[in-house]
Amino acid sequence: MENQVLSIRGMTCAACAQRIEKTVRKLSGISQANVNLASEKLFVEYDSEVLKLSAIKESVAKIGYQVVEKSDNQKVTIPIGGMTCAACAQRIEKVIKKLDGVEDVSVNFATEKATVTYQPQQVRLSTMKEAIEKIGYKVQEINKADAADEDRVRKQKEITTLWTKFIVSAVFSLPLLYIAMAPMIKIIRFPFPSGLDPMNYPLIYALAELLLVIPVICVGYKFYTVGFKALWNRSPNMDSLIAIGTTAAVMYSLYNTIQIAEGNFLAVESLYYETAGVIITLILLGKSLEAVSKGRTSEAIKKLMGLAPKTAIILQGDVEKEIPIDEVEIGDIIVVKPGAKIPVDGMVTDGHTAIDESMLTGESMPVDKKAGDSVYAASLNTTGTLQFKAEKIGSDTALAQIIKLVEDAQGSKAPIAQMADIVSGYFVPVVCLIALFAGIAWYFGTGGDIKFALTIFISVLVIACPCALGLATPTAIMVGTGKGAENGILIKGGEALETAHKIDTIVFDKTGTITEGKPTVTDVLTAKEGDADDLLLLTASAEKSSEHPLGQAIVAGAQAKGLELYKVDNFNSITGRGIEAMINGKMILAGNRKLMEERSISLLELEAASDRLASEGKTPMYVVVDKNLAGIVAVADVVKASSKAAIESIHKLGIEVAMITGDNQKTAAAIARQVGIDKVLAEVLPQDKSNEVKKLQGTGRKVAMVGDGINDAPALAQADIGIAIGSGTDVAMESADIVLMRSDLMDVPTAIDLSKRTIRNIKQNLFWAFGYNVIGIPIAAGILHLLFNGPLLNPIFAAAAMSLSSVSVLTNALRLKRFKATRQEGTGASS
Incomplete structure (x- = not known):
C-alpha cells in the first residue's frame, strides 16, 4: 500500500470535499481517501500495483478541481521594509494579488514579511519585487545564507535610528512646547525670556517657534515622503494621516506668521508650530517603543536561528579539519567534542555520549547516544567525544525545518484576523473623510472659527491608529507559536x-x-495439551514477515527464548485482522476475533481465558493450525x-x-x-x-x-x-x-491551553484596538463638546494616545511569554 498527501485547489465548501472523496473512493485499488477542506489536502491510501497516482489526479481534475504538484508552485517569504501600519500591508497584498500566477499572498505587518504562493511559469520573483518597490516599499534580501543575521542587524539599526530621531526631535520640541505654553499658564509663573514675549515681540516669538520646529520636521521627513506618496498612489496609510495633520498645522502657522509680519499681532494666538513638533516627537517615541516590542515578539525564532554552530570539525583520513558549516557535505564524518554543538543531522558511527536536545524538543534531560543513533543539528554534546556521518545538511536539517515551520506559522493569518484586515483596508480613507467632514462642520457651526475647526481636523487625523488593528492578531500569534516551539510544540499556522x-x-x-507502542509477550495458552514453546515458535515464524507491532513483539519473545524460527513458504497479511502463512505444510492463521469469526473458527474452548486476558489490558491473539484452534498468544503494551x-x-x-x-x-x-x-x-x-x-x-x-x-x-x-x-x-x-x-x-493539554490563552490574548488586543478607535475618533471630532459642552481634545494628547495604543497591544501580546507548559506536577501558569 502507498500513502500520498495531495494539495487540491478549487474547493469552496464541504460539499466539494465530499465530492472529491466519493470520486476517488470509486477507483479500483483505493483503500482510503480523505479530504481536509481547511488545509486543502487529499490523503489517499492505495495499491500502487493496481492503481497509478496519475489516475487519481486525473479523476480529481475531471470533476473540476486542480491537483497542485510540488513543482507547479512555489512559496517564498519576502522581507519588506517601509511598512508603517496595517494599511501598508493591505496595499502590498492587493498589488501582489493582481499579478498573474500569484495563487495566495499574506502580508504580516508585525513580521514585516510577505508570504507568497505563486506559479514560477507565470510570474517571476523579480516581477513581485518590482511591484512592491513601485508603490514605495523596499524589498530586503531573500533566501540569503546569512539573512537571519542581516535581519537582526537591520532591525537593531532601525531601533537605534528611531531612538536617535526621537532624541533629536525631543531636544527641539521640548523648548518649542515650553515657549508656546508658558505664557498661557497664568497660575504658575515660569521663567521666560523677555525678548520672546508674544505680547511685546510677536514676530520674534513666531520666528523662534518656526526655527525650533524646522529640525523636528527634518527628523520626521519620512512621514511626509512616505505619507504623501501613499496618498498620491490612492492608498493612504498612517504616515499620510500624520503628514496631512502636521502639514495643516504648519501651513496655518506660516500663514499667521506672515500676518504678524504685516502687523496683525492678534494672529500670534493662532500658531500651531508646537502642535506639529510635539506630534512628530510623540509618534517617533511610539514608533521606537513599538520597534523594541516587535523585536521581543520574535525572540523565539531568533533564538532558534542562533542555535546552529558556524563551523564543523570533519575527519579527513586521520586529520581533523575545521570548516564553515556551509561546506559540510552528506557523508562527511564529523567529530564533536564535549561542550560543542552538533553542526548537522546525522547518525553516530563511533563514541558514546549524552546529548541535550532541549532546544529542539523541549525535553530537559539529556539523551544517551551510541553508534546507530540519530543526532540533530544545534543539540549540545554534554559528555563524551563522538563521530557521526552527516545525513542532512542546510535546509534539510530538523532545526531548519522547525525554523521554516515556525516562520510560516508566524507569517500566517488566523480567521479571527479577517475583520481587522477588512477594517484596516478602509480605515485611513474613512478617517480622512471623517476629519474633513468634522473640520468643515465645526467651521460652519462656529461661524467661521478656523482655529477651532483646525484643532478638530488635526486631532481626528492624529488619534486614529490603524497600527493597533494591524498588530493585534499577528503579534499574539508570533509569541504563541514561538512559545510553543520553545516547548517542543510546532503549530503549523x-x-x-x-x-x-x-x-x-x-x-x-x-x-x-497512549501506550509505549512496544508490546511484549505476556502469556502463551495452548488448547488441549499442546506445548507453549511450540505454539510460540509456530506463531513467531508466521509473524516474521509481519510489520505489525504485535507480530514483531511475538517474534522478539521467541528470539528471547532462543527459539530458531521456521522457514515460511507463503505469507499473507490481512489488514486489521491478522496474518496467514504456510509452515512445514501446515496452514497457520493468527489474528483477532474478527478474523476467527470470518473463518468460522470456534473459540469456545478458550473463551473464558481470552476474556480474562482482555480484562487485564492484554491483547489476545488467536492461533489456528489447519483450521483447528491451537491456543492464544497474549501481548501487552505498557501505558x-x-x-x-x-x-x-x-x-x-x-x-x-x-x-x-x-x-x-x-x-x-x-x-x-x-x-x-x-x-x-x-x-x-x-x-x-x-x-x-x-x-x-x-x-x-x-x-x-x-x-x-x-x-x-x-x-x-x-x-x-x-x-x-x-x-x-x-x-x-x-x-x-x-x-x-x-x-x-x-504536550497535548499544553498545546490546547496555549491556543486558548493566545486566542484570549488576540480578543483582548482586538477589543482594545477597535474600542480605542471607536471611542477616540468621535472624542477627537468634538462629540463631547457638541453634546455636553465638554472640552476639546488637544492634538498633542491625541498624538500621545495614538502612540501608546500600539505599544499597549504589543505589551499585552508579550504577556504570553509568561506561559508555562503543562507538566505532571501542575498546569501552566496564568498569562
Whole structure:
C-alpha cells in the first residue's frame, strides 16, 4: 500500500470535499481517501500495483478541481521594509494579488514579511519585487545564507535610528512646547525670556517657534515622503494621516506668521508650530517603543536561528579539519567534542555520549547516544567525544525545518484576523473623510472659527491608529507559536492555533500514543495439551514477515527464548485482522476475533481465558493450525507514564477524551480504565478511523485526533485538528496541524491551553484596538463638546494616545511569554 498527501485547489465548501472523496473512493485499488477542506489536502491510501497516482489526479481534475504538484508552485517569504501600519500591508497584498500566477499572498505587518504562493511559469520573483518597490516599499534580501543575521542587524539599526530621531526631535520640541505654553499658564509663573514675549515681540516669538520646529520636521521627513506618496498612489496609510495633520498645522502657522509680519499681532494666538513638533516627537517615541516590542515578539525564532554552530570539525583520513558549516557535505564524518554543538543531522558511527536536545524538543534531560543513533543539528554534546556521518545538511536539517515551520506559522493569518484586515483596508480613507467632514462642520457651526475647526481636523487625523488593528492578531500569534516551539510544540499556522481552542473532544490512537507502542509477550495458552514453546515458535515464524507491532513483539519473545524460527513458504497479511502463512505444510492463521469469526473458527474452548486476558489490558491473539484452534498468544503494551496525568489535565480544560483502537472491546476498556478515558472506540480497522472521527464531527463536536502512525494519517487529516507526536511517521506529521516533538502526551493539554490563552490574548488586543478607535475618533471630532459642552481634545494628547495604543497591544501580546507548559506536577501558569 502507498500513502500520498495531495494539495487540491478549487474547493469552496464541504460539499466539494465530499465530492472529491466519493470520486476517488470509486477507483479500483483505493483503500482510503480523505479530504481536509481547511488545509486543502487529499490523503489517499492505495495499491500502487493496481492503481497509478496519475489516475487519481486525473479523476480529481475531471470533476473540476486542480491537483497542485510540488513543482507547479512555489512559496517564498519576502522581507519588506517601509511598512508603517496595517494599511501598508493591505496595499502590498492587493498589488501582489493582481499579478498573474500569484495563487495566495499574506502580508504580516508585525513580521514585516510577505508570504507568497505563486506559479514560477507565470510570474517571476523579480516581477513581485518590482511591484512592491513601485508603490514605495523596499524589498530586503531573500533566501540569503546569512539573512537571519542581516535581519537582526537591520532591525537593531532601525531601533537605534528611531531612538536617535526621537532624541533629536525631543531636544527641539521640548523648548518649542515650553515657549508656546508658558505664557498661557497664568497660575504658575515660569521663567521666560523677555525678548520672546508674544505680547511685546510677536514676530520674534513666531520666528523662534518656526526655527525650533524646522529640525523636528527634518527628523520626521519620512512621514511626509512616505505619507504623501501613499496618498498620491490612492492608498493612504498612517504616515499620510500624520503628514496631512502636521502639514495643516504648519501651513496655518506660516500663514499667521506672515500676518504678524504685516502687523496683525492678534494672529500670534493662532500658531500651531508646537502642535506639529510635539506630534512628530510623540509618534517617533511610539514608533521606537513599538520597534523594541516587535523585536521581543520574535525572540523565539531568533533564538532558534542562533542555535546552529558556524563551523564543523570533519575527519579527513586521520586529520581533523575545521570548516564553515556551509561546506559540510552528506557523508562527511564529523567529530564533536564535549561542550560543542552538533553542526548537522546525522547518525553516530563511533563514541558514546549524552546529548541535550532541549532546544529542539523541549525535553530537559539529556539523551544517551551510541553508534546507530540519530543526532540533530544545534543539540549540545554534554559528555563524551563522538563521530557521526552527516545525513542532512542546510535546509534539510530538523532545526531548519522547525525554523521554516515556525516562520510560516508566524507569517500566517488566523480567521479571527479577517475583520481587522477588512477594517484596516478602509480605515485611513474613512478617517480622512471623517476629519474633513468634522473640520468643515465645526467651521460652519462656529461661524467661521478656523482655529477651532483646525484643532478638530488635526486631532481626528492624529488619534486614529490603524497600527493597533494591524498588530493585534499577528503579534499574539508570533509569541504563541514561538512559545510553543520553545516547548517542543510546532503549530503549523494561525488557523490551527485558533481552531485548537474550540476543541471539545480529543481522540487518541492507542498503540504508540497512549501506550509505549512496544508490546511484549505476556502469556502463551495452548488448547488441549499442546506445548507453549511450540505454539510460540509456530506463531513467531508466521509473524516474521509481519510489520505489525504485535507480530514483531511475538517474534522478539521467541528470539528471547532462543527459539530458531521456521522457514515460511507463503505469507499473507490481512489488514486489521491478522496474518496467514504456510509452515512445514501446515496452514497457520493468527489474528483477532474478527478474523476467527470470518473463518468460522470456534473459540469456545478458550473463551473464558481470552476474556480474562482482555480484562487485564492484554491483547489476545488467536492461533489456528489447519483450521483447528491451537491456543492464544497474549501481548501487552505498557501505558506511557504521562498518559494518565495528560488525560486528567485535558479533563480540567473541559474536554472529553476518546480512544480509538483495533483491539477488542475488553482490552481497550482495560487500558481506558487505567488512564481515565471517557469513551472507547474499539475493533476499528485502520481505514475506518477517519470515519469514526467524521461520526463525532457529525454530532456537532470539534474533534482533535492524536496519533503517530501511517494508519492514523487519514484520521489526522479528517479531524478539525490533527496532532502528530514526534516519534511518528513523516506522513502522519504531514497530515497534522500540530506536531509534538516529544512522545510526551502532557504536550497535548499544553498545546490546547496555549491556543486558548493566545486566542484570549488576540480578543483582548482586538477589543482594545477597535474600542480605542471607536471611542477616540468621535472624542477627537468634538462629540463631547457638541453634546455636553465638554472640552476639546488637544492634538498633542491625541498624538500621545495614538502612540501608546500600539505599544499597549504589543505589551499585552508579550504577556504570553509568561506561559508555562503543562507538566505532571501542575498546569501552566496564568498569562
